Amino acid sequence: MSLNTDFMVKVAQTAIQGVPVTLQIVLVALVISFPIGILFALIRIYRVKVLQRVVQFYVSLVRGTPIIAQILIVYSALPSLLNMIIGRAAFAINPIYYAYIVFTLNAIATLTEVFRSALQTVDKGQMEAGLMVGMQPRQTFWRIILPQALISALPNIANTTLYLIKNSSLAFIMSVKDITAIAKTEAAFNYNFLEAYLVVWVYYLIICYAAEVVFYLLERYFSKYRRPIKKTSGFNWLPFRIKQPKLERKQS
Amino acid sequence: MLTIEGLKKSYAGNDILKGISIDVNKGDVISIIGPSGSGKTTLLRTMTTLEEADGGHITFSGIDKDFEKLTGKEVNTIRRNVGFVFQNYNLFNNKTALQNITEGLIVARKVKKSEAEKIALKALERVGLTDRKNHYPSQLSGGQQQRVGIARAIALNPEVIFFDEPTSALDPELVGEVLKVMQDLASSGTTMVVVTHQMSFARDVSNRVIFMADGHIVEQGAPKAIFEKPSEQRTKKFLTDILANV
Ligand SMILES: Nc1ncnc2c1ncn2[C@@H]1O[C@H](COP(=O)(O)OP(=O)(O)OP(=O)(O)O)[C@@H](O)[C@H]1O
Ligand SMILES: [Mg+2]
Numbered sequence: 001m002s003l004n005t006d007f008m009v010k011v012a013q014t015a016i017q018g019v020p021v022t023l024q025i026v027l028v029a030l031v032i033s034f035p036i037g038i039l040f041a042l043i044r045i046y047r048v049k050v051l052q053r054v055v056q057f058y059v060s061l062v063r064g065t066p067i068i069a070q071i072l073i074v075y076s077a078l079p080s081l082l083n084m085i086i087g088r089a090a091f092a093i094n095p096i097y098y099a100y101i102v103f104t105l106n107a108i109a110t111l112t113e114v115f116r117s118a119l120q121t122v123d124k125g126q127m128e129a130g131l132m133v134g135m136q137p138r139q140t141f142w143r144i145i146l147p148q149a150l151i152s153a154l155p156n157i158a159n160t161t162l163y164l165i166k167n168s169s170l171a172f173i174m175s176v177k178d179i180t181a182i183a184k185t186e187a188a189f190n191y192n193f194l195e196a197y198l199v200v201w202v203y204y205l206i207i208c209y210a211a212e213v214v215f216y217l218l219e220r221y222f223s224k225y226r227r228p229i230k231k232t233s234g235f236n237w238l239p240f241r242i243k244q245p246k247l248e249r250k251q252s
Numbered sequence: 253m254l255t256i257e258g259l260k261k262s263y264a265g266n267d268i269l270k271g272i273s274i275d276v277n278k279g280d281v282i283s284i285i286g287p288s289g290s291g292k293t294t295l296l297r298t299m300t301t302l303e304e305a306d307g308g309h310i311t312f313s314g315i316d317k318d319f320e321k322l323t324g325k326e327v328n329t330i331r332r333n334v335g336f337v338f339q340n341y342n343l344f345n346n347k348t349a350l351q352n353i354t355e356g357l358i359v360a361r362k363v364k365k366s367e368a369e370k371i372a373l374k375a376l377e378r379v380g381l382t383d384r385k386n387h388y389p390s391q392l393s394g395g396q397q398q399r400v401g402i403a404r405a406i407a408l409n410p411e412v413i414f415f416d417e418p419t420s421a422l423d424p425e426l427v428g429e430v431l432k433v434m435q436d437l438a439s440s441g442t443t444m445v446v447v448t449h450q451m452s453f454a455r456d457v458s459n460r461v462i463f464m465a466d467g468h469i470v471e472q473g474a475p476k477a478i479f480e481k482p483s484e485q486r487t488k489k490f491l492t493d494i495l496a497n498v
Pocket of ligand 2 (some may be wrong): 453
């Protein structure tokens with residue numbers, strides 16, 4: 001078996017048009033779900049009447065179902081629902097909007113839990129100290145509690161982002177023209193499936209790696225107030241370890 | 253200046269404070285001593301509104317009211333006129349030593365940033381930490397953190413500063429530097445209410461000692477009187493026990 005490298009180059013060139021689409025889905029989902037996630041986390045922490053039940057139900061609904069089921073439901077329910085409201089124009093809507101909706105709804109549930117646990121790691125003494133220097137609870141929350149919580153949430157936000165990137169590949173089901181969809185079309189057209197999927201594989205690897213680097217840098221920048229981390233525990237810049245770990249060698 | 257009468261507090265049906273009355277005058281340095289679990293922390297926390305009291309009356313900075321009837325505005329007034337030094341420091345972890353002090357000035361008092369920094373530097377100087385102003389709490393020793401905690405309280409120039417066992421989370425060799433700062437404050441006329449297990453501080457620095465046990469004030473008076481001839485048996489026993497361990 002040999003790989004058709006010319007075809008791979010061709011797929012790579014076409015599929016790159018899907019990269020912005022993938023990134024768009026991820027960014028839109030993150031940006032919208034971020035503040036809502038914080039709000040939902042607060043509703044749960046402060047046990048706001050009724051609302052906390054709603055949030056809890058929502059989170060378990062999303063977390064307890066496979067994302068593919070969520071995609072299928074949104075994609076089959078929404079267009080016909082819209083059709084009843086706005087008529088035939090509903091079918092002209094760019095399917096990427098459905099992708100925004102599914103992945104945002106999904107990210108909200110994940111981030112709610114991420115922010116909830118992060119907010120709970122901040123010692124309650126921080127709030128009390130704020131009150132005792134005369135600040136309002138609200139001011140203390142924004143200036144003291146939330147910044148600390150966000151920083152401790154960074155690793156989990158990074159995880160959420162990586163999952164989003166990977167899950168966004170399912171958007172092809174909604175006929176969104178992302179990396180996966182384009183490569184699939186090319187593959188089916190030329191019967192070169194493995195080559196096309198390898199290209200997809202590499203693109204996601206690169207995007208995920210870039211995201212990891214971004215989050216590593218964010219974490220390093222914002223964690224400056226924490227106890228200096230051991231120098232050796234820096235970022236593993238190589239996705240694969242090429243060099244063998246050095247063995248302790250006796251000096252003699 | 254600050255009067256508390258009949259302060260009561262219970263947690264889940266357990267009466268922790270059973271009617272405490274305290275009178276704090278300007279310039280007082282009051283030490284509160286007593287066995288563990290007697291309600292000393294709870295007393296400071298209810299007096300400063302960190303914890304809601306179940307009953308009692310407060311007279312302080314223009315307020316003359318039962319605790320339960322305090323409005324949000326009055327709670328703010330109380331908080332703005334007291335300082336609190338915590339057992340485990342509770343410095344803002346995401347702020348430098350200097351920012352820990354300016355935060356309350358800028359955000360709560362609306363002092364201009366440059367002015368706030370001037371005040372903060374002066375406070376840091378008083379606790380001997382000018383050279384640590386840009387350090388984060390995690391980069392300071394326990395003793396240094398507690399001194400920043402004290403600087404944060406004094407910078408706001410409150411009418412009275414409450415200390416809840418300010419040295420008991422510290423390694424023994426760091427206790428001295430904090431006590432020294434507190435002693436300086438006391439001799440400069442700062443009004444202080446200090447819960448402490450440091451009998452030397454209670455005896456040598458404060459002008460009044462309150463002995464608490466089981467949610468009551470058992471006895472109070474000048475340090476000399478309390479330490480040399482306590483009138484209550486429980487005080488005597490507590491002091492003998494604690495001094496035997498020094
Ligand atoms: N939030 C709370 N919920 C329930 N019980 C509490 C709470 N806080 C304090 N207590 C109880 O109140 C009692 C008095 O506690 P407090 O912390 O005031 O004692 P203390 O005199 O400060 O003791 P120590 O010298 O050990 O600090 C204890 O029995 C404690 O278990
Ligand atoms: Mg205590």
